[in-house]
Amino acid sequence: MKLNPKLYKSDVEQEPIRAGFGRGLVAAGRDNNQVVALCADLTESTQMEAFAKEFPERFVEIGVAEQNLVTAAAGMALAGKIPFVSSYAAFSPGRNWEQIRTTICLNETNVKIAGSHAGVSVGPDGATHQMLEDIALMRVLPKMRVIVPCDSMEAEKATMALAATEGAAYIRLAREKTPVVTTRDTPFMLGKAQVLREGTDLTMIACGPMVYQALIAAEHLSEAGIKVEVINCATVKPLDDATILASVRKTRAVLTAEEAQAAGGLGGAIAELLGEQEPLPLARVGMQDHFGESGNPNELLEHFKLTAPHIAERARELLRARRARA
């Protein structure tokens, strides 16, 4: 029920995560006429186009001005609107962090920030456009929710949930086609992490497109008798401590996976939680304090060790190290 029946098959459906955001925004716009959309000259890329076509009077083209993007949105929120703003994540929240901090978080305005084209899988555009620090940047802000959907289906539900929930939020979107992990019937709740696959030997906690990679790694490891629990941590902040702690107390080993800097990202968040509540062996798959570069998405994911075989290998190393210590 929770997972796409074709998940482990080669013909699993694929769709860009950002496409789900586009659909969710239109649905949110139909539900509530206070929902407005602002974009910084990337309306098609960030998938705001459908909203702009259906609600032209509620769409605001901002131009290449990311500081104005979020501050004008803060003003619109002060006047009662529910603004969604979009750009590439490298520019928003990459460039306008202080404005987000002051006029959205400290000011407690109801603004939703969509950062598209996050991660190295942006590909040929290269390091300037491959946003890797956004999770860390947004996660440290008080009042900010951080949502990293694992597929287009979840992005659609998350977008609608954000529109219906008061408060600042960041939703991270990826450009490339991503296997659809969940189904229309998979429940989604802001703030809730979801166990997608149960196991007893190791917990993998992933977000975004890495959820699929973690599931494939888990499937692969099961063939060797290693039972992996996989958690989709779509809400990186506030972290669902209860679900995560319940899982890791059972498995006693943890691996995180994200297409972002592991430092300060999901890996950072989990390390903080474990460090305080349940110190356990931890491996963090993600970008390791370096930038991306041009290339096609698959070769970059391979190069930076962000694929299922690499995740499986890290899991094996982690379990070997645990055995050696025991």
Place this chain on the structure above:
Amino acid sequence: MWAMTTEELEKMANTIRQDIIKMLVEAGSGHSAGPLGMADIFTAMYFVILKHDPKNPDWPERDRLILSNGHIVPVRYATMARAGYFPVKELMTLRKFGSRLQGHPERLRLPGLETTSGPLGSGLSQASGIAKAWQMDGIKNRWVYCLMSDGEQDEGNTWEGAMFAAKYKLANLIAIADRNNIQIDGPTEEVMPLEDLRAKWEAFGWHVIEIGGHDFTQIIGACHTAKAIENKPVMIIAHTIPGKGVDFMEYDYHWHGKPPNPEEARKALHELRTLGGRIRSEHQ
């Protein structure tokens, strides 16, 4: 809101300047020049121009006053207290632990503040966003004022907001720039030249009005004119004297970011109470 004569407005502004001095010396930190320089404009805003209700600060139909350069907030606090938003004695809590009167304004701490500001250059865009939302809702007879400094016109965000407001013809937006020619590091034209400021705003598609910022007739008249301008946002460049009313502070950029010490405060208050020595007995 209030029917006040020019003389009464001048007296109110003088009282507010005294409040500012008392607040700053009590706080032991804060900005002197900007708040004193903007006392007349704030008095005009709260006692003549704004449609507002101090007893109902969340009244939906109120005009909005966005203070972009949050560091001059002592003048806003003092004016709000005098207008009846909160007790005047609370002014002495400025910058102290637990106070609603934060060093830079925070919307959620004190009813009536409209937004949180301090980091410069983001007020105009927020004011524009409010005007844009009203435009979507077909609201016409309501105004959003953005009070800003000249120093923050160094900020890129300011000009992004300027382009946005002009593009969408946000006629319900009126900006007032405090052209006092100083910023922290010195005179604006030395730190980062702004002139020709009028031409810049006109080139950005705004209607520009220049006034003397200590003349109530000009301040009120400019706001009336601004409201009558259709299809364009309006920039009122208000030429002011930093530190206005206190002789040893006037025109001196060193007073941008520091408070008077107790002795300086005593001198400043004496000067304000005697209206610069023009009257013998102190008023207030």
